[in-house]
Amino acid sequence: MKQAIHLKVNGVEHKNEVEPRMLLVHYLRDVLNMTGTHIGCDTSQCGACTVMLNGQAVKSCTVLAVQASGGEVTTVEGLAKDGKLHPIQEGFWEKHGLQCGFCTPGMMMTAVQLLERNPNPSEAEIRHALEGNLCRCTGYHNIVKAIQYAAEQMKTTAAAPMRAGD
Amino acid sequence: MAVTKMFGAAVKRREDPRLITGHGYYTEDMNVPGQTYMAVLRSPYGHAKIRSINTEKAKKLPGVVAVFTGQDLADGGIGPLPCAWLLEVGMVNGQKMTAPEWRVLAIDKVRYTGDGVAVAIAESNAIAKDALDLIEVDYEPLPAVTNQAKAMEPGAPQLHDNAPNNVAMHWQLKNGDIDAAFASADHVVKAHFVNQRLIPNPMETHVALASWNAGAEEMTFWNTSQNPHVTRLLGTLVTGIPEHKLRVISRDVGGGFGCKISLYPGDAITLWASKQLGRPVKWVEERRENYLATAHGRDHIQDVEWAVKKDGTVLGIRVKAIANMGAYLNTGPAPGVPTWLFAPMLAGCYKFAALQSDTYGVYTNTVPTDAYRGAGRPEATFIVERGMDLIAHELKMDPVEIRRKNFIQPDEFPYTSIGTFVYDSGNYDGALNKALEMADYKGFRHRQAEARKHGKYLGIGLSTYVEVCGLGPSAGANAIGFTGGLWESAVVRMHPTGSVTVLTGSSPHGQGEETTFAQIVSSELGVPVEAVEIIHGDTGSVPFGMGTYGSRGLAVGGAALVMAARKVREKARKIAAHQLEAALDDVQYADGAFFVQGSPDKKKAIQEIAFAAYMAGNLPPGVEPMLEESHFYDPPNFVYPFGTHICEVEVDAETGVTKLVHYTAVDDCGPAVNPMIVEGQVHGGLAQGIGQALYEHGVYDDNGQLLAGSLMDYVVPTASELISFDLARTVTPSPHQPLGVKGIGETGTIGSSPAVVNAVVDALSPLGITHIDMPLTPERVWSAIQNARKP
Numbered sequence: 016m017k018q019a020i021h022l023k024v025n026g027v028e029h030k031n032e033v034e035p036r037m038l039l040v041h042y043l044r045d046v047l048n049m050t051g052t053h054i055g056c057d058t059s060q061c062g063a064c065t066v067m068l069n070g071q072a073v074k075s076c077t078v079l080a081v082q083a084s085g086g087e088v089t090t091v092e093g094l095a096k097d098g099k100l101h102p103i104q105e106g107f108w109e110k111h112g113l114q115c116g117f118c119t120p121g122m123m124m125t126a127v128q129l130l131e132r133n134p135n136p137s138e139a140e141i142r143h144a145l146e147g148n149l150c151r152c153t154g155y156h157n158i159v160k161a162i163q164y165a166a167e168q169m170k171t172t173a174a175a176p177m178r179a180g181d
Numbered sequence: 182m183a184v185t186k187m188f189g190a191a192v193k194r195r196e197d198p199r200l201i202t203g204h205g206y207y208t209e210d211m212n213v214p215g216q217t218y219m220a221v222l223r224s225p226y227g228h229a230k231i232r233s234i235n236t237e238k239a240k241k242l243p244g245v246v247a248v249f250t251g252q253d254l255a256d257g258g259i260g261p262l263p264c265a266w267l268l269e270v271g272m273v274n275g276q277k278m279t280a281p282e283w284r285v286l287a288i289d290k291v292r293y294t295g296d297g298v299a300v301a302i303a304e305s306n307a308i309a310k311d312a313l314d315l316i317e318v319d320y321e322p323l324p325a326v327t328n329q330a331k332a333m334e335p336g337a338p339q340l341h342d343n344a345p346n347n348v349a350m351h352w353q354l355k356n357g358d359i360d361a362a363f364a365s366a367d368h369v370v371k372a373h374f375v376n377q378r379l380i381p382n383p384m385e386t387h388v389a390l391a392s393w394n395a396g397a398e399e400m401t402f403w404n405t406s407q408n409p410h411v412t413r414l415l416g417t418l419v420t421g422i423p424e425h426k427l428r429v430i431s432r433d434v435g436g437g438f439g440c441k442i443s444l445y446p447g448d449a450i451t452l453w454a455s456k457q458l459g460r461p462v463k464w465v466e467e468r469r470e471n472y473l474a475t476a477h478g479r480d481h482i483q484d485v486e487w488a489v490k491k492d493g494t495v496l497g498i499r500v501k502a503i504a505n506m507g508a509y510l511n512t513g514p515a516p517g518v519p520t521w522l523f524a525p526m527l528a529g530c531y532k533f534a535a536l537q538s539d540t541y542g543v544y545t546n547t548v549p550t551d552a553y554r555g556a557g558r559p560e561a562t563f564i565v566e567r568g569m570d571l572i573a574h575e576l577k578m579d580p581v582e583i584r585r586k587n588f589i590q591p592d593e594f595p596y597t598s599i600g601t602f603v604y605d606s607g608n609y610d611g612a613l614n615k616a617l618e619m620a621d622y623k624g625f626r627h628r629q630a631e632a633r634k635h636g637k638y639l640g641i642g643l644s645t646y647v648e649v650c651g652l653g654p655s656a657g658a659n660a661i662g663f664t665g666g667l668w669e670s671a672v673v674r675m676h677p678t679g680s681v682t683v684l685t686g687s688s689p690h691g692q693g694e695e696t697t698f699a700q701i702v703s704s705e706l707g708v709p710v711e712a713v714e715i716i717h718g719d720t721g722s723v724p725f726g727m728g729t730y731g732s733r734g735l736a737v738g739g740a741a742l743v744m745a746a747r748k749v750r751e752k753a754r755k756i757a758a759h760q761l762e763a764a765l766d767d768v769q770y771a772d773g774a775f776f777v778q779g780s781p782d783k784k785k786a787i788q789e790i791a792f793a794a795y796m797a798g799n800l801p802p803g804v805e806p807m808l809e810e811s812h813f814y815d816p817p818n819f820v821y822p823f824g825t826h827i828c829e830v831e832v833d834a835e836t837g838v839t840k841l842v843h844y845t846a847v848d849d850c851g852p853a854v855n856p857m858i859v860e861g862q863v864h865g866g867l868a869q870g871i872g873q874a875l876y877e878h879g880v881y882d883d884n885g886q887l888l889a890g891s892l893m894d895y896v897v898p899t900a901s902e903l904i905s906f907d908l909a910r911t912v913t914p915s916p917h918q919p920l921g922v923k924g925i926g927e928t929g930t931i932g933s934s935p936a937v938v939n940a941v942v943d944a945l946s947p948l949g950i951t952h953i954d955m956p957l958t959p960e961r962v963w964s965a966i967q968n969a970r971k972p
Contacts, residue, residue, distance in 0.1 A: 036307070050210035051203015053435070055384045056468035060892035063384060091203035104201045108193055111861045115691030116200030117207065117384040117435030138905065145900035149892070151384050151436050152691050154868030154929075155900040157861060 020084035024049070025093030033080045039073075040064040042080035043090060051091040051120050055149070062148030065121035066090045072128035074121075074147070091120035094127070102168040103127050103161070112161030114152035122148045126162045130169060136162070188704040188920075191857035194696045199433075206432040208388040209465055211403045216390070216461035217246050219451060220309035222299040222316050223473060224291035227325035227546035227885015228338060231289055231298060231318060239301055239315035244308035247458060248316065249450070250299045251286030259285055259453045260419050262444065264510035266517040268662045273351040273539075277662070278516060281341040281544070283509040285419070285446035291320070292340055292508035293548050294885050295473025297446050302454055302462055325885035329505040329543040330482050340508060340544040349506050349542040350516060354524040356599050357535030362497030366488035370575050372568065375954045376560045378480035378505065378879035379872075380889065381553050382897050385435020386466040387475055389448045391455035399426045400456065404448060406431040407441045408688055408728020411665070413720050415444035415512060420452045427452075428721040434690030438869070439552035440476045441690070442730050443513040447474075472890045477879050478553020480505035481519060481560050487568055488535075493578050493586040497535035498527055500564065506542045507549030514663065515551045516542055521661050522557030522649075525600035529565035530609045530647040530823060531587035536599045546885040552730060554869050555930040558648045566644040566935035567952070570942065574951060580939070581617065584645050585610065595916075602649055604821045605915050608849070612911045613645055616825035616847040619907060625829065633947060638832040639842070640944025643825065644936035650924035651736030651820035668815035669733070670724040671741035673702065673749045675808035677795035679788030680712040686726015687738030688718050692862065692926060694734050697854045698742055701920070705746035706787055707773020724811060732822075732924025735854065736915075741814035743919045748810035753790040759801035760785060760793060820915045820923035824848035826867075826936040832944045837963030839875055839941055845907045846932065850925040851914045859925050860908055866929020867906055872898045873930075874937035878956050896956075945969070 017032040024047060031046055043049045043066070052075060055063035064075045067089040094101040103123045106112060113119040122145070129136060129144040136144065141162050142155065150158060199205055236248040249257075262283045269277040286297045301312035324338040331337055332347040340347055363369060390403040400422050406412040409429040417424045434441060447464045455462040466475065482503040488496040504519035514522070524538035555562075573583040589596050591608045598604055617623075625641050632639045652658070655666040670686035681702055687694055699713040716722060729738070750770060757775035758768040767778045776784035785793075790808070793799060797806035829843040846863055853859040876896035880888045889895040896902075914921025934955065941957050942950060948969040953961055 049203070056892050058468065058891050058893050061384060095202055107201050108197045111194065111857050113197060113200055114693065114861060114865060115384065115434065115436040116196070116205055119200055120203055123201065142900040149384065149897050149899065151382055151438070151897065152865045153861060154864035154906070155903055156864040156905055159900065159905065
């Protein structure tokens with residue numbers, strides 16, 4: 016039997032009825048047609064589906080849509096504000112932090128979480144924070160550089176959004 | 182002027198804005214009204230007879246549209262999957278290979294765990310998967326064999342009636358007097374290597390969406406393909422849907438690494454079923470299925486011997502490789518991978534006098550193997566570069582010295598290798614010297630000696646590789662049995678207002694050619710890079726193209742593009758001469774404009790010519806309107822990138838854990854169109870080569886169960902397993918490629934695995950360890966150390 020849920024995604028309220036077994040990632044992709052969040056595995060290993068739920072980076076393949084009801088979600092589509100890219104997006108673009116781009120949305124959401132918690136991470140801290148996100152193209156070299164770039168930008172630009180979705 | 186400097190500029194990628202904002206065009210993102218969802222029931226057994234299949238209950242589940250078995254599909258006219266490369270030249274029995282019949286769903290026998298036996302198509306993906314649980318299959322399990330050496334033994338379970346002892350082929354390459362080489366050797370160095378099975382793991386799995394329009398009698402097919410035109414051709418051959426009624430679209434593809442070259446059973450079934458049902462059918466492969474049923478790579482057992490003089494001169498190499506082909510011959514280049522893409526490179530960048538390589542391709546109860554980043558060349562390069570260290574060890578020479586002793590010299594190119602290929606260019610010592618300096622090789626030996634005094638195991642490993650890529654001349658490929666051309670296409674279309682649309686047969690899926698190809702056109706035609714659009718991955722608009730694999734995107738696709746752009750320029754020059762009322766010979770091109778020699782103020786911008794070509798009222802006789810040219814480029818030779826990789830490691834002898842300390846890669850791919858993208862390609866290649874050396878292993882048990890069947894069981898390296906790399910380039914242009922460029926997509930993978938293993942073995946050499954098979958997991962390294970310490 017379907018259940019009613021309501022949640023705010025990238026600042027917009029949504030109300031839907033979904034099957035209790037529907038995953039948050041399927042809700043975002045199939046119900047809201049927000050296909051920026053990707054699915055790369057079925058064991059919560061790859062992190063391609065990472066989104067922010069109530070300010071925390073979560074793998075949306077491991078959260079039921081009904082569990083997220085009442086919450087606030089930020090996806091890759093919600094990172095840029097008023098036509099201006101989020102510093103993490105700028106970093107990935109500037110430093111060639113993506114090739115095929117499939118892991119990138121989840122990778123960026125994890126990076127946003129990292130920089131919120133630790134605005135000045137070392138390379139080792141960045142690499143540790145990325146352990147739940149797999150990339151097969153870049154060898155992570157330029158992803159690390161992209162996150163360092165974003166950290167620098169967020170430090171020097173006082174106006175930079177510190178929290179995705181704010 | 183910025184316009185002419187685009188070649189060589191590290192410009193940001195134009196692909197990125199859509200990909201970093203969640204607006205990519207991946208296949209799974211596509212949906213068509215009325216679409217249905219397909220799920221595949223896969224065999225839980227490695228080898229079994231199918232006694233019966235009952236689909237009645239599944240068909241009755243509300244929401245199920247159809248359930249099909251292999252017999253249904255065969256009755257419906259869907260053909261077996263063909264193999265594109267059946268060997269003849271080099272076959273020891275002189276006969277052309279025969280492929281076993283590969284049905285898109287098994288009919289009476291399953292031959293690997295994950296072999297499809299039925300599909301359910303339903304109104305939702307969840308219902309389709311529920312329906313699979315209601316299909317009853319009565320299996321009679323059979324003995325299975327997964328190791329290729331065991332599969333060749335008498336009495337082993339037999340997979341196919343037409344392949345006695347499971348041998349698909351015995352192929353040989355022999356050049357020079359190999360017996361004389363061994364007869365005159367001072368030393369014979371021997372090795373046994375296992376080049377383990379790898380699972381490609383692009384982050385996007387395989388996805389297909391087929392949409393048949395019954396009124397128009399045409400099919401649109403979105404597919405995660407590295408080569409959409411080849412997918413269309415294979416789709417036509419298997420399903421009978423005419424090529425001109427089948428449009429394949431592969432715009433953004435989430436990585437391929439070789440495993441998205443082939444047409445897979447799921448692709449063919451969605452095509453057929455959409456036409457059958459009159460509704461769109463979508464199939465999204467789960468990661469679990471990707472492990473079980475999408476092609477794997479490598480999987481060789483190799484016995485090698487080298488004939489060596491005491492001064493370090495290597496006279497010859499003799500190799501016997503047993504390649505695991507899996508249960509069937511994959512539709513891609515599968516049989517070519519352990520043969521023509523392997524054996525000719527067994528001399529590497531060295532002057533050997535003789536070479537003999539025998540490859541046995543063997544069927545086993547495993548998923549078929551095929552091209553995976555490097556495809557045959559990593560399997561060869563590992564032998565070559567591990568071998569150099571083994572020889573150096575035997576002769577008590579430095580690994581650098583033994584390599585220099587045998588290098589082909591810069592003034593010897595083009596050089597016909599004992600492997601029969603003609604290397605176009607090279608300067609191996611140049612790359613080696615640069616890498617040695619960057620890695621502080623001399624200083625390292627001192628640090629290593631100091632560390633050893635304190636019981637620490639530091640090691641350094643070299644790999645001075647050469648690889649063959651830019652696949653490749655069609656005549657050569659046809660002559661060795663490849664059923665297809667290896668040219669590439671490009672159309673350059675200048676619009677009346679001077680902007681340019683390019684159609685390319687290359688099919689980038691992460692390589693960034695929307696950017697680099699625009700840079701090339703900008704440089705060739707003197708137009709701003711923003712005024713150039715690159716269209717790819719749509720058979721509805723792009724001329725037949727062979728696609729992106731084998732490091733051929735820029736080397737071959739880029740060459741087609743340059744030739745087409747130069748045709749446009751030449752046509753524009755003719756029109757300019759006419760309009761400037763000057764003799765054609767007096768009109769020259771520079772920086773996007775044509776001018777009369779001696780009167781530089783008499784000139785026309787190429788954009789003006791584009792408009793004049795559209796107006797068409799004042800064109801020279803015989804010149805057609807518009808500036809649009811196409812070119813099908815068939816390269817005269819392969820290209821041969823090379824380089825030196827140096828890896829430094831520290832091994833913890835108590836735990837067996839290998840820590841990467843430093844990695845230096847000096848690669849030579851000729852001039853770089855975009856150095857930022859070149860470096861990115863190297864980084865990714867290194868990650869996969871290091872992954873093979875230290876972490877990755879596609880393991881089956883003896884019954885045919887895939888033990889490494891998920892990302893929990895198979896190690897795709899994370900950021901923590903890797904380090905930042907130290908890269909540099911030398912520049913030796915290819916003499917035959919119009920831009921001088923060579924491929925860079927696979928060098929990182931090809932060069933790195935032996936460098937890492939050489940480093941670990943170097944670290945452990947005080948213990949007398951001379952080799953450990955990949956992957957060098959802590960358990961394997963620890964065990965090797967324990968064995969070495971046994972009295």
